Amino acid sequence: MKYTSEYRENRTVIQIAQAISQMTTHPWNIMEICGGQTYAIAYYRLQEILPSQITLLHGPGCPVCVTPEPTIDLAVDLALRPATILATFGDMMRVPGSREDLLHAKARGADVRLLYSPLDAVQLAEENKDKEVIFFAIGFETTLPVHLTALREALRRGLTNFSLLTSFFRVSPAVESILQDPRSVVDAFLTAGHVCAITGNAAYRKLSEQYQTPMAVTGFEPADLLYGIYCCIDMLERGTYNVVNAYKRAVPEEGNPKARALMDEMLEPCPCDWRGIGEIPDSGLRLREKYAPYDAEKRFVETWHATSPGTAHNRDAARHISATSSKTIIGHQKQTCIAGDIMRGYKQPAQCPCFGTTCTPDHPVGAPMVSQEGSCATFYLIDN
Numbered sequence: 277m278k279y280t281s282e283y284r285e286n287r288t289v290i291q292i293a294q295a296i297s298q299m300t301t302h303p304w305n306i307m308e309i310c311g312g313q314t315y316a317i318a319y320y321r322l323q324e325i326l327p328s329q330i331t332l333l334h335g336p337g338c339p340v341c342v343t344p345e346p347t348i349d350l351a352v353d354l355a356l357r358p359a360t361i362l363a364t365f366g367d368m369m370r371v372p373g374s375r376e377d378l379l380h381a382k383a384r385g386a387d388v389r390l391l392y393s394p395l396d397a398v399q400l401a402e403e404n405k406d407k408e409v410i411f412f413a414i415g416f417e418t419t420l421p422v423h424l425t426a427l428r429e430a431l432r433r434g435l436t437n438f439s440l441l442t443s444f445f446r447v448s449p450a451v452e453s454i455l456q457d458p459r460s461v462v463d464a465f466l467t468a469g470h471v472c473a474i475t476g477n478a479a480y481r482k483l484s485e486q487y488q489t490p491m492a493v494t495g496f497e498p499a500d501l502l503y504g505i506y507c508c509i510d511m512l513e514r515g516t517y518n519v520v521n522a523y524k525r526a527v528p529e530e531g532n533p534k535a536r537a538l539m540d541e542m543l544e545p546c547p548c549d550w551r552g553i554g555e556i557p558d559s560g561l562r563l564r565e566k567y568a569p570y571d572a573e574k575r576f577v578e579t580w581h582a583t584s585p586g587t588a589h590n591r592d593a594a595r596h597i598s599a600t601s602s603k604t605i606i607g608h609q610k611q612t613c614i615a616g617d618i619m620r621g622y623k624q625p626a627q628c629p630c631f632g633t634t635c636t637p638d639h640p641v642g643a644p645m646v647s648q649e650g651s652c653a654t655f656y657l658i659d660n
């Protein structure tokens with residue numbers, strides 16, 4: 277397959293790995309910022325062909341993994357409303373909230389549907405005009421234009437029973453939060469090529485300059501990843517820093533202007549909780565006020581107490597319930613989850629005492645064991 281198979285060729289991979297070995301003289305820690313990259317690194321066992329001085333760290337690169345408990349709790353509460361269909365992607369069904377996940381809510385009678393596209397949720401709303409259809413939309417900048425296109429389609433069709441529960445993240449503020457962390461051991465970053473294909477590289481150029489840290493815009497095939505690592509090691513060994521676009525076939529410098537315009541028109545930055553990491557300023561995106569009728573959180577907050585007394589009525593209330601609930605399903609276990617330490621680069625998944633014992637993809641304790649792009653699930657599934 278053009279643009280794919282040539283980036284998997286053994287000869288190319290070995291040549292780049294050898295070049296990296298020849299130039300590496302110091303220990304270096306390089307963090308990838310995308311769950312897809314983490315998966316490819318594990319699948320192709322790239323750590324094993326790198327010199328022992330290089331350690332790959334696995335950053336907060338999976339929106340499923342960083343969606344906080346209060347947002348899951350809110351999704352569960354919304355799903356349990358009468359005459360409501362809550363639709364979402366498959367990965368979100370088993371992400372633990374503080375009380376239960378969406379699969380448990382479904383077993384308790386909530387109408388929770390697994391969809392492959394937010395546009396399918398628009399069709400669902402068209403076919404179920406007597407019900408509220410809420411699409412639980414999560415993602416980094418890569419997928420946000422798809423969610424927004426679905427909302428635009430709902431507007432075009434004049435649907436008034438469609439809304440989005442959003443869990444939208446901006447990646448560059450998370451990178452900055454790691455750069456600002458005094459405990460951070462990260463020497464260089466592989467930025468996520470598909471995010472940069474939307475946003476462009478400007479935010480990373482600013483961060484690289486400000487924190488004097490090398491970065492490489494990197495793709496997802498083994499040769500792409502090794503070339504990104506090569507660019508980082510080259511800068512580290514020479515004592516320089518910059519953003520090198522190592523994925524030029526997919527990432528124009530300015531990103532995708534149409535997608536960015538759509539996001540600017542419909543979304544505004546907001547503070548955001550990253551599960552395991554905490555709140556990061558301006559790292560979230562929410563629908564602008566003019567789209568409030570299609571924002572499930574805003575839309576149902578007014579009527580919440582009348583329809584569901586005693587439940588959380590917004591994310592803040594859900595956060596409080598998460599913190600104080602004494603009847604959590606997983607509460608006794610989640611204390612041991614070190615997902616935050618893994619996503620900040622302090623630890624590797626196998627260093628978690630629960631990894632592969634009490635925490636497996638069939639019985640996930642933390643969100644990184646739920647999604648295939650979560651680092652814990654990635655390494656567990658590939659090693660087993």
Ligand code: SF4
Nearest residue numbers: 613614628635642652
């Ligand atoms: S193995 Fe499970 S408990 Fe440990 S960090 Fe990963 S998700 Fe959390």
